[in-house]
Amino acid sequence: MAEAASAGKPASTSGPVPGDEPTPGGYHGRYLRVDLTTGSSRLIPLEATILRRFIGGSGLGTWLLAREQPAGTQPLAPAACVVFAFSPLVGTPLTTSAKFAVVSLSPLTQRLNDALSSSYFALAAKGAGLDALVITGACDHPSVLIIDGEGDQPAVRVEPAGPLWGLTAAAAESGLKERLRRPDSPGYHTAAIGPAGERRVRFATLSHDGRHAGRGGTGAVLGAKFLKAVAVRGSRQAPPAHPARVHAAAKDLSRRSFGPATEKYRELGTAANLLVFNRLAVLPTRNFQESTFEDAAALSAENLAATRHKTRRSCAACTIGCEHVYGMKGKKGGVRLEYESLFALGSLCGVGDPDAVLEAVRLCDEMGMDTISAGGTIAFALECIQRGLLDPAAPPSPLDPAAPPGQQMASPPEEPARRAATGKTSLPADLRFGDAASLHGMLRAMGRREPGLGQLLAEGSRRMAAVIGGEATSFAPHVKGLEIPGYEPRALQAMALGFAVGTRGADHNRSSAYEVDFSEEGDRLHGDATTAIAAVATEDRAVLMDSLILCKFLRGVFTDFYGENAELLAAVTGWDLTAEELRRTAGRIVTARRWFNQQEGWTPGEDTLPDRFFDTPLTQGASRGAVLTRLQLAAMKSSYYQARGWTLDGHVPDNVQGAEDLSWTRPAPGL
Amino acid sequence: MSVVFELYGPARRRAGQAEITVDGRTVGEALRHLEAACPPLAGPVIQNGHLSCHYRLSLNGRRFVSDPGHPLAAADRLILLSAEAGG
Numbered sequence: 001m002a003e004a005a006s007a008g009k010p011a012s013t014s015g016p017v018p019g020d021e022p023t024p025g026g027y028h029g030r031y032l033r034v035d036l037t038t039g040s041s042r043l044i045p046l047e048a049t050i051l052r053r054f055i056g057g058s059g060l061g062t063w064l065l066a067r068e069q070p071a072g073t074q075p076l077a078p079a080a081c082v083v084f085a086f087s088p089l090v091g092t093p094l095t096t097s098a099k100f101a102v103v104s105l106s107p108l109t110q111r112l113n114d115a116l117s118s119s120y121f122a123l124a125a126k127g128a129g130l131d132a133l134v135i136t137g138a139c140d141h142p143s144v145l146i147i148d149g150e151g152d153q154p155a156v157r158v159e160p161a162g163p164l165w166g167l168t169a170a171a172a173e174s175g176l177k178e179r180l181r182r183p184d185s186p187g188y189h190t191a192a193i194g195p196a197g198e199r200r201v202r203f204a205t206l207s208h209d210g211r212h213a214g215r216g217g218t219g220a221v222l223g224a225k226f227l228k229a230v231a232v233r234g235s236r237q238a239p240p241a242h243p244a245r246v247h248a249a250a251k252d253l254s255r256r257s258f259g260p261a262t263e264k265y266r267e268l269g270t271a272a273n274l275l276v277f278n279r280l281a282v283l284p285t286r287n288f289q290e291s292t293f294e295d296a297a298a299l300s301a302e303n304l305a306a307t308r309h310k311t312r313r314s315c316a317a318c319t320i321g322c323e324h325v326y327g328m329k330g331k332k333g334g335v336r337l338e339y340e341s342l343f344a345l346g347s348l349c350g351v352g353d354p355d356a357v358l359e360a361v362r363l364c365d366e367m368g369m370d371t372i373s374a375g376g377t378i379a380f381a382l383e384c385i386q387r388g389l390l391d392p393a394a395p396p397s398p399l400d401p402a403a404p405p406g407q408q409m410a411s412p413p414e415e416p417a418r419r420a421a422t423g424k425t426s427l428p429a430d431l432r433f434g435d436a437a438s439l440h441g442m443l444r445a446m447g448r449r450e451p452g453l454g455q456l457l458a459e460g461s462r463r464m465a466a467v468i469g470g471e472a473t474s475f476a477p478h479v480k481g482l483e484i485p486g487y488e489p490r491a492l493q494a495m496a497l498g499f500a501v502g503t504r505g506a507d508h509n510r511s512s513a514y515e516v517d518f519s520e521e522g523d524r525l526h527g528d529a530t531t532a533i534a535a536v537a538t539e540d541r542a543v544l545m546d547s548l549i550l551c552k553f554l555r556g557v558f559t560d561f562y563g564e565n566a567e568l569l570a571a572v573t574g575w576d577l578t579a580e581e582l583r584r585t586a587g588r589i590v591t592a593r594r595w596f597n598q599q600e601g602w603t604p605g606e607d608t609l610p611d612r613f614f615d616t617p618l619t620q621g622a623s624r625g626a627v628l629t630r631l632q633l634a635a636m637k638s639s640y641y642q643a644r645g646w647t648l649d650g651h652v653p654d655n656v657q658g659a660e661d662l663s664w665t666r667p668a669p670g671l
Numbered sequence: 672m673s674v675v676f677e678l679y680g681p682a683r684r685r686a687g688q689a690e691i692t693v694d695g696r697t698v699g700e701a702l703r704h705l706e707a708a709c710p711p712l713a714g715p716v717i718q719n720g721h722l723s724c725h726y727r728l729s730l731n732g733r734r735f736v737s738d739p740g741h742p743l744a745a746a747d748r749l750i751l752l753s754a755e756a757g758g
Contacts, residue, residue: 260715260725263681264753276679276752280732302683518727518756520735556725556755622732 021048025241026088026572028129031064034145034156036225037078037137041156046131052575052585053661056087058114058510059547059589060132061103062596065112066662068134071599075105075217076200076224078138084230087549088572090126092240093250095257096551098122098317106216107224108202108373108460109481109505111597113216116546117191118315119209121232124189128154128234139226142198144176149234150186161228168366169194169207176229192229193219194368199449200224201458203373203483207365210336211315214370216482216504241574249568253557257319261556265322266312270339271301273486274347281621282488282524285347286433287379288477288612291488292620295352299342304354310334320553328358335362340508343486344375349382350433360439367447373460376483378442380461380476381453382433389472392431395452396467398459425450474611480505489613491623492517493527494535497636500607501650503593509552512538525626532639540586547589584657591644591658599666604649607637672745674701679752682726685711698728699739701749716751727754 023029027046034041046060054063061083069081082104089097100122106113125133128149135145139158142165148155164172172192180188190208197204197219204219205212222228240246264272277283278296285293297303304326311334314321325334335358345351345360364371384390426444428437445454456464461483465476477484482505489496498511508514513535517524522531541561545552548565558564562579570577594602609628617627641650652659676691683689686709693708695701703720706713716723722737729750730736730743743749 260723261755263715263725264755267681267684272680272753273756276750279677279679279750280729301680514756518735518752518754520737523734525733553755622729 024048024051024088024573024575026092026238027051028126028131028236028238030130031132031134032128032130032147032154032156033068033134033136035137036135036139036143036145036158036227039158041154043153050661051088051131052573053588054592055547055569055585056089056131057085057099057101057116057547057549058103058543059585059592060087061085061101061114062112062589062593063662063665064132064134065103065105066592066596066599067665067667068136069105070667073105075107075110075221078225079136080105080221080224081134081136082218082221082225084125084133084135086122086126086131087547088238088569089548089550090122091238092246092572093317094246094550094568095250095254095317095319096315096554097549098315099549099551100125101546101549102206102213102218104216104218104221105600106482106504107200107220108217108462111480111504111600111602112593113218113504114510114546115206115213115215115218116549117206117208117211117213118318118551119211120189120316121191121208123316124149124232124234126234126238127236128232129236130154133230135222135225135227135230138224142226142228144229144231145227146180146188147230147232147234149232149236154234161226164192164228165198166195169205169368170210170365172229173208176231180231186233186235188231188233190229190231193222193227194366196220196367196369196447196458197223198228199447199458201367201369201447201449202460202463203370203377205368205370207368210365212365212368212370215372215507216370219368240572242571245567245571249571253554253568254319256557257554259557262320262322262553265320265553268301268305269322269324269337271304271324271337271342273339274342275300275302277343277486278347279622280491281618281623282491283347284343284484284486284488286350287348287376287383287475288484288488289383290620291491291618291623293347293350293352296347298352299346299354299357304337308354308358315551318551320551322553326354326358328355328362335365337361340485341371341375344372344379344483345439348375348379348486349439351436351439352434353436356436356439359436360443363440363443363447367443369443369447372485373483374443374446376477377446377457377461377464378439379433380464381442381457382431382438383475384464384468384472385431386433387471389468389470392427392453395456398456398463398467425452425454427453476610478506479609480606482506487514487517488618488623489609490618490628491626492524493628493632493636494522494524494531494538496609496613496628496633497527497532497535497640498539500609500633501637501640503590503597510539510542510546511535512542512552525623527628527632527636529635529639532636533643535636536640536643539590540583543589543593544582544586547585587644588658588661591646591652591656592662594646594650595652595659595662598652604651607650609633672696672743674743674745674747674749676701676705677748677750679750681753682712682716682751685716687711695743697739697743698736698741698749701743702739725754727752
């Protein structure tokens with residue numbers, strides 16, 4: 001590791017920020033770049049042209065990562081960057097707008113990753129006068145980053161994490177807030193990694209206020225920098241250009257957010273998916289070996305609500321309130337539960353006891369692990385054991401001397417000593433589907449990177465399959481290394497396309513192509529060119545919401561999606577925006593993300609699904625006979641690429657919008 | 672001719688039951704009968720025989736239908752679910 005950050009010493013902050021053009025409403029027109037290696041920081045202006053092209057969140061984060069991180073940088077290397085990107089809507093009264101995107105290269109996929117979260121951290125960072133925060137470099141010991149934005153310029157310092165290292169994210173956040181608390185002084189808001197991030201589990205999350213920037217391993221990137229937490233405070237305003245229009249729009253949007261478009265989320269939450277997915281036979285079960293689950297009724301939101309529901313919560317500045325918290329029988333406290341966690345740690349692992357699934361979710365929250373990747377990796381391991389491909393008592397080592405840098409085992413340097421000190425295993429002797437002790441033991445082992453199977457599980461299903469070898473790669477449930485969410489791709493064929501072409505891998509949220517499958521827009525059992533065109537439209541809408549940033553649960557309230565969002569953004573920024581410009585902006589951001597991946601070595605062969613999902617029909621329920629062929633997926637991909645203006649094999653030409661925007665700003669490798 | 676509506680999510684909570692059998696030779700006719708048979712669904716879920724844009728109808732779990740004139744067969748099962756599938 002290079003030069004250490006100066007513990008406890010204020011970092012230098014250059015400023016003030018010049019601007020060639022007037023800063024649009026809702027923006028500060030600058031971002032903060034912190035180098036943990038040197039302890040230095042500086043404010044860097046953001047041009048209005050760039051803000052208009054990439055807006056904020058996922059869009060702006062992509063542009064900033066391209067600007068700050070040379071191609072070929074390994075995700076766990078000190079030179080890797082983590083971008084916290086806010087948006088012009090943060091701090092406005094628009095419902096669900098208190099959000100941020102965390103953008104980096106994923107240690108799981110080696111591709112672009114953006115994970116979104118919400119609540120007061122975004123408000124505090126925007127209040128510190130920042131449109132984004134870029135963290136690069138690495139500390140030489142466990143540290144925390146503190147940004148005090150209450151003055152004219154942000155004061156930045158790096159301090160030892162001390163006893164916070166080793167704590168759960170929630171405990172670390174509480175401890176750090178307490179450490180920074182001063183009487184009669186505004187408090188800090190924090191984001192932190194858990195023990196899994198410290199141990200560089202490749203799907204570790206970044207947490208704050210009990211929510212997670214969940215997918216892709218952001219927590220491991222921060223863990224590799226020895227950065228336990230970020231604390232920020234500030235109350236600076238970025239006034240909207242047209243306050244009265246913003247307030248009127250906010251009032252209207254809030255009113256509509258109480259209506260039928262969000263009823264499902266208010267009443268039952270996303271867990272409502274489980275029962276109907278089971279009815280349609282699209283509920284992944286026992287590592288995608290089946291598409292219905294015999295214990296679906298027990299796991300259903302309807303049953304949980306009747307037997308275990310405790311409370312309903314909201315993010316900051318949200319009027320929907322989709323978070324449903326359930327209690328476990330005989331235990332104190334509650335666990336927030338979403339469909340993806342319920343499927344991944346329930347049906348996918350064959351576990352039908354609600355309390356066992358809730359405990360599994362609690363363990364993931366405690367460790368700071370993405371529930372989808374954790375469940376997917378465990379389900380894969382269980383099938384390997386079931387088939388006799390993996391001996392859990394003597395698993396192959398995840399160390400592969402032939403693997404390129406950054407793809408090798410990601411254990412931190414002190415881990416062997418820590419493991420030797422404990423010398424315990426969390427694993428029961430018999431690991432099998434449907435067994436709660438197996439699930440919980442494997443979660444603990446992976447989160448702690450326990451020797452043997454724990455180390456292997458912490459690498460995710462793709463790397464596990466690579467070392468197990470043979471047929472294991474055919475049923476490892478991932479695309480580009482990211483484990484597949486709870487949508488059976490053989491019977492949801494728009495979603496199959498969305499998974500295959502996704503920038504960050506198998507990802508329902510960035511694609512949203514399930515909207516096509518669950519409507520008359522497409523035929524979920526027979527994907528074709530029409531399906532592909534519709535999937536382009538859902539992906540465009542998704543990336544726009546992730547860049548504005550607004551919660552996707554609002555999408556049903558819009559009757560004129562681009563027109564209404566153009567009005568919202570125009571009211572905040574003062575730009576003369578049209579629906580057509582926003583539509584182009586969405587396409588530009590999708591293309592920019594693909595171009596970024598190209599620079600990281602993406603090849604057309606990555607845009608596919610595991611072999612399991614081809615040519616063999618499903619056998620259960622309403623999806624009986626559903627089959628996805630390679631030819632079908634190839635045809636859909638071809639239509640998708642064509643609609644995006646890319647080459648026939650999915651490459652982005654250098655002269656299209658998105659690629660041009662990034663190509664001029666990206667530093668050359670090695671810089 | 673009888674067909675069965677299976678209710679999921681908010682529709683089930685409103686109706687207070689998981690299944691309702693009604694008569695209907697077309698989707699529209701079946702929806703009108705469902706609306707009459709289950710008043711809590713009238714308005715937010717079904718309006719004058721038309722399904723709200725916030726709900727979807729799957730015919731036997733295989734394909735989604737919305738055309739009120741779509742013909743039904745005896746013992747068809749109509750799965751009524753929220754249009755918001757994501758999570």
